[in-house]
Amino acid sequence: MSGSDTPPSRPPRVDGRRLRSERTKQLIIEAYLALAQENSPQVPTAAEIAHRAGYSVRSVFERFPDIRTLQVAATDYALVQVAALAPARDSHGDRATRIRTQVETRGQSCERWLPLWRSLVANQGDSPELKQRIVLSRERVVARLEFMYAPELATLSDVERRHLLIVLESLTDVESWARMREFFGLSFEEACLAWRQAIDRLLPPAPTT
């Protein structure tokens, strides 16, 4: 340290009550997500959430004025989790590697988040906040597609590129994944293979460098 006259700076004071309150909020959100996942698409009741989190119903409503606010907070938390658990990999790989990686990552996300996604879509109602999160989630999928298939998409006109992204987003939708698994009875690997082949056919040839 320098020998100046200025007093050493104190570490910022930790507000224990605030920390505990944040921790409670966090546990309530996690309880909501666990129940929404288990009982999708039914929205858990305040009593169920409180019971699962180990708090009183009053504690829930002290942190969230209503269930809709809790739903929005839980959706934001889940979106952060989705992004954290699905980092982009192999974006500079060859075409087959990029397709395989993108499909595997997307398949894992769909597998993990399907019940929650269904609950979100079924219960969005007239909520602009939830609708905005659904749009945001789709935009992120499109952004990932743009990133992973940048070399192929760069060969297309703006309109063709936009159209192809819409098609790829539809193809790799959560419900499209669910149909392969639930309706057609495909294994995870078989479902990935179906997407890989379809994406490969839909993408234009990669430019030769």
Add this chain to the structure above:
Amino acid sequence: MIIEAYLTLLRESPQIPTAATIAERAGYSVRSVFERFPDLHALRVAATDYAFTQGTAQAVARDFSGDRLTRLKSHVETRSWICEQWLPLWRALNANQGDSSELKSRINLIRQAILKRIELMYEAELATLGATERLQTLIAIESLIDFESWARMREFSGMSIEEAREVWVKSIDRLLPPTPVS
């Protein structure tokens, strides 16, 4: 009249209609509604059956012996028309299926009908594929022409019907193998 009132209300608003709004729209009392249908679930099942019959009549397969482009255009035109007409009911059906085996079996029936139509329209191309590849192609086309895929093009991306159809035609064309030379 009650079924038609239910379907009209669904087209007007994504909210699931109540017995009172259905009765009011049909011009009957709530009691009359429940005299014909023991509960709203029974009305939903009846409305789905009615819509399925209507949809089947409206979506008669045409041009299935035509050349590739004719078949693509005909299939997409019919399918998009169905999506445009029946999307609100499809959404309500999915939202209300819950644990209802009757509604789940209708959803399966509709999906089977969509798959059968794809098989009929692209029989020539699909016949050139092995069983696994054929199934993968069917799955990809079925995903592509799903109700919600149409809704995204129209509602989320703001495309016209013509533009959205063009996207489907081009994409199915890419997903299909070459047409065998006869």
